[in-house]
Amino acid sequence: MHLKYGPAIIEGVSKDSALITRVKKVLLTEVTKYQEVQIVDTYDFGRALVLDGYIQSTEIDEYIYHETLVHPVMITHPNPEKVLIIGGGEGATLREVLKHGSVKEAVMVDIDGELIEFAKKYLDFMHKGAFSDPRAKVVIEDGLKFVKEEEPGKYDVVILDLTDPYGPEISRKLYGKEFYSDVKKLLKPGGIVVTQSGNSFFYPEVYEYVVNNLRANFKIVKEYWTWVPSFSYNCNFNTASDTLDPSILTADEVDTRVRERGVDTKLYEGNYHEALFKLRVIKGKK
Amino acid sequence: MHLKYGPAIIEGVSKDSALITRVKKVLLTEVTKYQEVQIVDTYDFGRALVLDGYIQSTEIDEYIYHETLVHPVMITHPNPEKVLIIGGGEGATLREVLKHGSVKEAVMVDIDGELIEFAKKYLDFMHKGAFSDPRAKVVIEDGLKFVKEEEPGKYDVVILDLTDPYGPEISRKLYGKEFYSDVKKLLKPGGIVVTQSGNSFFYPEVYEYVVNNLRANFKIVKEYWTWVPSFSYNCNFNTASDTLDPSILTADEVDTRVRERGVDTKLYEGNYHEALFKLRVIKGKK
């Protein structure tokens, strides 16, 4: 077997591994104020958004990442009305949040306004019109600054949809102890947070750093992960709350809430929710 | 971020994607009568066995593949005494099978005697002495031929630990309808089979071919998968039986059997077993 010659993208997997995946076109390579942005059309994954050499989401499998990030906490919360998203420039996290009939306001804060414009131009299948939903509010600002200045006690759910903690520089502090303390202040009583948490296999120390910082701020931290083909590794997540525990919902309870709120998904369902919280986290060499 | 110069291995992921992972040494590259065999020391995964350019198993994560292949069917069977393994030249599947106190005889059939000798020399951590267990019997023969000629109705469990259906040539027929019919004849009443099934995301058509061939021969076929880091994708499996259904065991029942048989694992447990059969299969583009 072999790799066909031609255009490809070399994507970071770990510091010692990379995925080479063939591309049809590279539509965009721009360096914004914050990061290098590329839009590529791949053979295996369709159109993909690449930031600083890491695939963020692709046409074919973005639903795995976005459904798995958003719905476990949204469903665990009995009535999420106000939701804050930090990051998520493609608009797909916003799209998933707005599927919940209970949502009255979804605020999305991304530092990179240029990225959002590229997403609007090249990545329809990500946002699917979410940016123009009347319940959506997009703020171009540094998430670190936003969480310090936003009115406390306002949100039911906070979703941290950030680039990897070992990836582009701009995301590092958004996995820190102080940041999580600021995030906690924004929650209403009974609120819950979720953060994507990078990869526990290739970066076990960074992953533990994230989990420990959450645990320093919240009573209940629940780890889960799923496999995202275009990342060529699993993606870890953590929920954090003082009161809510997603691992105690049954498949039936999940399916009932999904139905009641009119949430239409490709992958997420009661059984999937249950399975996510039964799988142990997998770690590689330190 | 970047990929450091130096030795690496280009490993097949799909026909349009490959993983490049850095290696310290390439200890062996031999072409046996059946396949190209390489033993490499990698940075991310420790020592690895590579057949025809595909990583088969590595020091760091082989337990994920081998425990997930072996234990679901072994535990689902109430008393597996006679077990047949087709493939599995590294000896790690044999090792896992022999952990079950119930096992009286484990026959392993691999076509490639040279490969087994290489495994004995370079891959201690795979077989861990399993080849010299008095219950183990190693047969160097073509699996296709063996299943036609072996005494019928002899085995409780058959484990098909083969190279991918889209990988090296020698494995193709071992996923075919006729082969499964031959395998079925070897089972005792109440027996069960498991086969690794390649990858459903990158090769959905090949995967469906495997599942359909199993369904043509067995009443109960159960799909499951796990993520194997060094494959850089998930690995699919299927159980097949006329009577046994692994998806109805509870976590407690699994944990009890594991304890009673004295099976010592790193990953496999009741919760993991339950989760495996709750996750939907993920498919990419056809």
Added chain:
Amino acid sequence: MHLKYGPAIIEGVSKDSALITRVKKVLLTEVTKYQEVQIVDTYDFGRALVLDGYIQSTEIDEYIYHETLVHPVMITHPNPEKVLIIGGGEGATLREVLKHGSVKEAVMVDIDGELIEFAKKYLDFMHKGAFSDPRAKVVIEDGLKFVKEEEPGKYDVVILDLTDPYGPEISRKLYGKEFYSDVKKLLKPGGIVVTQSGNSFFYPEVYEYVVNNLRANFKIVKEYWTWVPSFSYNCNFNTASDTLDPSILTADEVDTRVRERGVDTKLYEGNYHEALFKLRVIKGKK
């Protein structure tokens, strides 16, 4: 040192080596009736034309290839008026031929009309208007067929600017004994032919096949080569004639003819011409 993540092109060097070079954009990937065509913007070489995974010519170094292909035979011929080019879809060979004031008609025959349209659209710096020179005539036809049907004894110089003999399928026969015999018939007395000849280091047998086929048809065959950075190897050429020998021209004679014909070059000059025919051909392992 390291390779930065992001888009790149994997380019064939030999059957066991490839060059990975980073790209900014992939502007075009189309499969024409004859070959896969890609136009990419690279960091090291500027804009590049890629056919079936092999870089054909790039903005930064195409002058090396095209000047070295065209001028040695054009200058060796005392008065080239009628010139035939087979291949050369980018138009750069045509551009170099037309620099010779002596030329009255330059016929360029390329099988792939779509490729020529892509060149016109994306590769200005290659043709630089040569397609609209009144002395130029472009024929979209199979070179094999053209040389069989064209009026004999018509051309002073024939330039074979083909994809590699070990590269895209469509070029194989254009290095064969029969083809060279047909080409010879098209020459006026005192005419001369040149062909790019692939790479003698990585493909010594194919290279020798080409030289032998020329020798079977012409009395004087002269080998030469230059280094083309974007090929990541040297590129071999051969002149063939019954009367003309480029290796006997002195640097002064070359420089005089260049001046008289008003040929403006970046690299080609008398010293370069002399050096080309003093270097031995370099061959690797067979």
Added chain:
Amino acid sequence: MHLKYGPAIIEGVSKDSALITRVKKVLLTEVTKYQEVQIVDTYDFGRALVLDGYIQSTEIDEYIYHETLVHPVMITHPNPEKVLIIGGGEGATLREVLKHGSVKEAVMVDIDGELIEFAKKYLDFMHKGAFSDPRAKVVIEDGLKFVKEEEPGKYDVVILDLTDPYGPEISRKLYGKEFYSDVKKLLKPGGIVVTQSGNSFFYPEVYEYVVNNLRANFKIVKEYWTWVPSFSYNCNFNTASDTLDPSILTADEVDTRVRERGVDTKLYEGNYHEALFKLRVIKGKK
């Protein structure tokens, strides 16, 4: 066309390009006090020495580099008796120097004693016994220090066989103005120096820095280059002397000296010498 899966080496070409070449074995990867050393068996080039990810020399083509480095200055000097080599740990430069019957003493100074031991163990074809020639003297020392402390006016020829100026850290200062001044002091009247000079195409600024530093110290600096397949680029060299100019030797004079001194070569000869000094240096983008 395609790249076969399996072990390979990713070798630096420029900061935006790398060569991937398939390997059979990686025999050694060690980090010495000074650099990362790898010995690999490649398909295209046979056994290769790799320092910090850059191929230094290979079984199949090392003669191109070593003959082109050594013989132009050795032949230009009318009677080289005492020769100093800085670098050249593989022993092949020493081997070429000792081919000249005129040589009475050849001192080789390399900082990395471990590297020399690896060369003795794995790279016979490089040194071919040169280390045990009674005229050879190996000194394990920093070249920078050696040239400051060595007795002045002792050498006829100095050969700088160093890793690239843009490659491993340890070589940077060995291309500096001060170093060349120290080297000059070691020459007898009528002496000559040669240095490998990296690559003028991919690193034009570094190359010009080297040439300028030579020109600041010597009256006659002559540039030349050859193509080295395993470097996947050409390799530049410069001679420097206050009296000797290699570009004025005719092919006949060269061939006579080669014969008189009993120098047996694969590539170097009068015509090659002449051609080397007729080719212009090729530079890419800055």
